[in-house]
Amino acid sequence: MRADRLRWETATRWVAVAAVVELGILRLATRTIINIPGLDVVSGPLSVVGALGRLAYFSTLVLLAATLVGLVAGFRPTRPTTLIAVGVLVAVAVATITGVGEGAAGWLSLVAVVCVAWPAVGSGWRGLPLVLVAGAFVVNGLAQVAQGAGGGLDGPTFAGLIMVGEVLALAALLLSPLLVGRRPSNRAMWAGAVVGVGVTVMMTAASSMTSILILWSFGLSAGLAAWAYGLAAGAVTVTLVAAFQRRDLTLAAAILLILAGGFALTSTYQTALLVVGLAIATLPSPSTPPEPLQRDSEPHLELVL
Amino acid sequence: MTAFRRRHASRLALVLALLVAVALQVSGTNPAAAQTTVIGAWRVTENPGLDGTSPMWQGLPPVWVAMTPQQTTPPMGGEVGRMAVRAVHWEGQLFVMLEWADPTPDLDVSRPESFTDAAAIQFPAEAGTAVPAICMGQADGAVNIWQWRAAAESGFPGDDLAAHVDMYPSTEDLFYPARAAGNPMAVGDHPVQNLVAGGFGSLAPVESQVVDGHGVHHNGTWTVVMSRSMDAPGELQPAFSNQAGIDTALAVWNGSLGHRNGIKSVSAFVQLRPTSEPPPATAAGRNTTAALAGVGLVLAMVAGTAFVGLRRSWSRADAS
Numbered sequence: 001m002r003a004d005r006l007r008w009e010t011a012t013r014w015v016a017v018a019a020v021v022e023l024g025i026l027r028l029a030t031r032t033i034i035n036i037p038g039l040d041v042v043s044g045p046l047s048v049v050g051a052l053g054r055l056a057y058f059s060t061l062v063l064l065a066a067t068l069v070g071l072v073a074g075f076r077p078t079r080p081t082t083l084i085a086v087g088v089l090v091a092v093a094v095a096t097i098t099g100v101g102e103g104a105a106g107w108l109s110l111v112a113v114v115c116v117a118w119p120a121v122g123s124g125w126r127g128l129p130l131v132l133v134a135g136a137f138v139v140n141g142l143a144q145v146a147q148g149a150g151g152g153l154d155g156p157t158f159a160g161l162i163m164v165g166e167v168l169a170l171a172a173l174l175l176s177p178l179l180v181g182r183r184p185s186n187r188a189m190w191a192g193a194v195v196g197v198g199v200t201v202m203m204t205a206a207s208s209m210t211s212i213l214i215l216w217s218f219g220l221s222a223g224l225a226a227w228a229y230g231l232a233a234g235a236v237t238v239t240l241v242a243a244f245q246r247r248d249l250t251l252a253a254a255i256l257l258i259l260a261g262g263f264a265l266t267s268t269y270q271t272a273l274l275v276v277g278l279a280i281a282t283l284p285s286p287s288t289p290p291e292p293l294q295r296d297s298e299p300h301l302e303l304v305l
Numbered sequence: 306m307t308a309f310r311r312r313h314a315s316r317l318a319l320v321l322a323l324l325v326a327v328a329l330q331v332s333g334t335n336p337a338a339a340q341t342t343v344i345g346a347w348r349v350t351e352n353p354g355l356d357g358t359s360p361m362w363q364g365l366p367p368v369w370v371a372m373t374p375q376q377t378t379p380p381m382g383g384e385v386g387r388m389a390v391r392a393v394h395w396e397g398q399l400f401v402m403l404e405w406a407d408p409t410p411d412l413d414v415s416r417p418e419s420f421t422d423a424a425a426i427q428f429p430a431e432a433g434t435a436v437p438a439i440c441m442g443q444a445d446g447a448v449n450i451w452q453w454r455a456a457a458e459s460g461f462p463g464d465d466l467a468a469h470v471d472m473y474p475s476t477e478d479l480f481y482p483a484r485a486a487g488n489p490m491a492v493g494d495h496p497v498q499n500l501v502a503g504g505f506g507s508l509a510p511v512e513s514q515v516v517d518g519h520g521v522h523h524n525g526t527w528t529v530v531m532s533r534s535m536d537a538p539g540e541l542q543p544a545f546s547n548q549a550g551i552d553t554a555l556a557v558w559n560g561s562l563g564h565r566n567g568i569k570s571v572s573a574f575v576q577l578r579p580t581s582e583p584p585p586a587t588a589a590g591r592n593t594t595a596a597l598a599g600v601g602l603v604l605a606m607v608a609g610t611a612f613v614g615l616r617r618s619w620s621r622a623d624a625s
Contacts, residue, residue, distance in 0.1 A: 154593055267339050
């Protein structure tokens with residue numbers, strides 16, 4: 001394996017680890033813990049955990065910026081669509097910080113995601129989950145940006161967009177094992193079954209917070225049947241375990257970044273996570289690529305971090 | 306570069322990234338920004354009034370906000386899937402109109418099993434601060450809630466008196482201790498309660514009940530307008546300033562479905578943004594074609610990718 005590729009994989013791994021820590025602490029744990037009564041006695045340790053979560057958030061931001069630079073500067077030849085996606089993402093960040101052209105920031109975010117997922121379009125089964133991820137984000141985002149601040153959608157169209165976005169997101173997760181390119185091991189299947197049943201039970205049980213956490217953390221309304229979310233969670237677990245078993249840590253990092261980014265237009269931070277996740281997921285696997293994903297010439301990395 | 310130097314360079318880069326992250330955290334500098342739904346509060350030149358069915362209100366295109374059942378803390382529930390929101394400001398007064406489908410107006414709360422229709426808007430108690438916990442805020446991040454109740458607006462109407470075995474004099478305070486004690490839940494002189502909360506179990510009315518409101522049930526739809534001065538009327542009640550967005554969450558209860566307390570539909574935080582611009586002139590639905598075109602593009606991308614996959618599978622099957 002080339003040394004520069006090794007360094008790049010290490011960098012993306014660190015982004016994924018930081019994003020997962022942030023997701024686990026800030027978006028899942030603290031939102032759950034706040035509802036448990038009588039926790040004042042451990043408020044000190046909890047505030048330390050919260051501070052660690054915020055550190056993970058800011059670390060992810062810094063590492064994301066470095067990875068985005070790597071996406072532009074590190075690949076030869078650079079994919080035009082990736083260049084456009086990163087450029088548009090920078091424009092979105094500038095617009096939301098300065099307020100100049102802020103009204104277009106939502107539309108531009110959708111453009112960035114379409115651009116970065118474009119190499120997967122027409123690439124066959126392995127690219128299908130990635131196209132579905134981008135599609136879910138775009139359709140959910142359309143329900144938001146097509147309204148603008150002054151309306152602009154009728155009610156049935158709004159509800160229809162939310163539903164189509166939800167179905168596309170679940171389809172992306174269900175088909176995510178296609179990313180691995182071969183039959184998953186029994187161990188991966190068992191892990192998926194356990195997680196799938198667990199999520200279904202959590203969503204079915206009345207005392208669960210699962211639905212609201214799914215909405216806040218992943219941008220899904222959780223309005224469909226509980227078993228659909230259980231199947232989706234199980235399938236993506238199969239994919240993750242299979243990727244780890246194949247030591248394809250780049251694919252595992254990409255999946256984790258996509259999950260941390262979510263399927264709805266929430267913040268520039270989460271959009272950047274999704275863009276980076278899709279960008280590295282559309283790269284060919286370094287070990288055993290079952291199908292070439294990119295339609296243009298194969299890039300290789302020269303420098304990241 | 307040797308492997309040793311490369312390893313050290315990677316570690317150095319990681320340490321540098323951590324140092325920058327710590328600096329951002331300590332300085333409170335967040336380069337990321339929220340991209341939530343924005344509801345414009347447009348400047349109008351005439352008093353919009355509190356009747357949401359008026360041509361002025363119905364002429365404004367709504368911003369749709371997705372609602373989900375409240376599932377954070379028991380009791381849980383809620384069935385309203387979406388709410389239409391419109392907002393304007395006139396001579397320093399903010400007006401927010403909520404509209405949602407509800408086939409039955411539920412005004413009667415005279416029986417233990419009867420519950421009123423209601424809707425609420427929640428803001429951080431202080432504009433511009435960090436977003437508080439969406440469920441009633443938190444100890445260091447209170448929220449200000451405006452709750453409109455259909456029963457309060459109609460003066461708490463009861464069942465037909467003939468249905469009661471005992472004919473109380475009914476009107477004297479002696480028989481209405483909560484009302485006599487000034488409990489705002491029972492007084493019924495104001496359709497909108499102005500409330501403050503700093504966590505679960507801390508919801509309480511503000512002394513100055515300065516939020517006006519009026520609801521109309523028409524053709525299976527509630528339209529409720531709530532209004533308050535844009536200046537902060539007191540502690541823990543935010544000021545609304547031009548061009549500055551404020552985080553806003555919505556809730557709605559359907560009384561005939563047994564909704565009360567935590568059994569309600571809630572939204573995530575969206576942004577309410579007062580602006581000096583007039584309302585958009587075009588009608589609702591103007592971007593529907595663009596949205597449907599976007600969906601068509603997405604479905605074409607998905608279908609094209611799946612088709613290539615199928616074709617390759619068939620080719621392999623033919624070859625074998």
